[in-house]
Amino acid sequence: MRDITVEKITDSVKKLCMDATRFIGDDVLSSLKVAQEGEKWPIAKDILADLITNYEIAASENLPMCQDTGMVYCEVEIGQEVHIVGGTLEKAINDGVALGYTEGYLRKSVVSDPIERINTKNNTPAVITYKIVEGENLKITVAPKGFGSENMSQLKMLKPSDGLEGVKEFVLKVVKEAGPNPCPPIVVGVGIGGTFDRVALLAKQAAIRNVDSFNSKPYYEKLERELLESVNALGIGPQGFGGKTTALKVNIEIFPTHIAGLPVAVNINCHAARHKSVVL
Amino acid sequence: MEIIKLTTPLTAEKVANLKTGDKVLISGVIYTGRDAAHKRMVEQVAKGEKLPFEMEGQIIYYVGPTPTKPGYAFGSGGPTTSYRMDAYTPPLLDLGLKGMIGKGKREPAVIESMKKNGAVYFGAIGGAAALIGKCVKKAEIVAFEDLDSEAVRRLEVEDFPVTVIIDTKGNNLYEIGPAAYLKTV
Incomplete structure (x- = not known):
């Protein structure tokens, strides 16, 4: 004991x-810098630069x-x-x-x-x-x-026959409907499996996982990469003004489920994807 | 791109010259208001009571700032999502409100009312709250103090950076921007 x-x-x-609330994660900051370099759409590039500046000010002056x-x-x-x-x-x-x-x-x-x-x-x-x-x-x-992004999250009990295509379709539908509201570039947390309640928790855990991490199962790592590409092909862009960077990362968490079900939940996080841990 | 300097209060002419996608720096007085304050203001309108400020020519910024730290003029204050104010917005536009600053989509009824009344919807960068807070030089609560962060505040701002999302003709950057970008890829 x-x-x-x-x-x-x-x-x-x-x-x-x-x-x-004050110090942006190193994973997010690096990801934003890479995205800013890679953006060719001028307004998107400017917005990402402003976000980086914002995080630098917050950290240096101890401001939220x-x-x-x-x-x-x-x-x-x-x-x-x-x-x-x-x-x-x-x-x-x-x-x-x-x-x-x-x-x-x-x-x-x-x-x-x-x-x-x-x-x-x-x-x-x-x-x-x-x-x-x-x-x-x-x-x-x-x-x-924050609730700008929380309010744009959704859950759906798909049929097993909807399969992988059904999951992909649902994730894209949620991101598209959210559009500019959740402060893109977003982090997309996807839960697949479990029960009605568990799938929402999985999505939350995915939404706060580091953006430089991947699901430990190669199949889902591949799906994370593929979904990120599909999300960023929507063209929503930073703040919804157009651009390549709609999301910084799609994270997936899974759990076994029932023979009759395919629960899927999408918990959207804003570009800050705030989280800090400590081990006592 | 040229950056437009805009001083409040707004007039029909100033607003008519703004186009979707324009980058604008706002200076002067603006007022804050979000969910709870809008509910109360629209109740005041319905009862014929006096509002916290005269709407004519004004800009409302949808924000609930963090508490102000000692030595600062204002806390962190980025925009909140605007659609929650949609139900309350047309009555305020009818009273002469000329601008709104927020983020995110608006309902068609709001856009129609903006066209009818000649008003614009500006977007501030969602999540850039520490950066935006620096543009506020003075802040004071003018109504609904009990609402705390949601109280109506009179802000004096200097070069507050925004982008015109919806102009007086109803052009919408959330449709035009992504569509134009997708044509380039």
């Missing part, structure tokens, strides 16, 4: 919230890179040998979110009830998923998710 205190968890989550500092999606991997001491894990995480958002000059965008819509004033609660794993470590990932 290894003890981890709630104070340590709260402090870590606070820092992750601040860092994820985007005003939509998101709703926090938090993924926790808990080693079986870990013992949380001093309180509950969920409260420790939400306390960290509250501190990060109030002390970090981040926007509070969460309302307590979807119909009544009263702001909770500290951006809590986070949407938390837990996974029990081997070992005595605690890994926390914080992904502040």
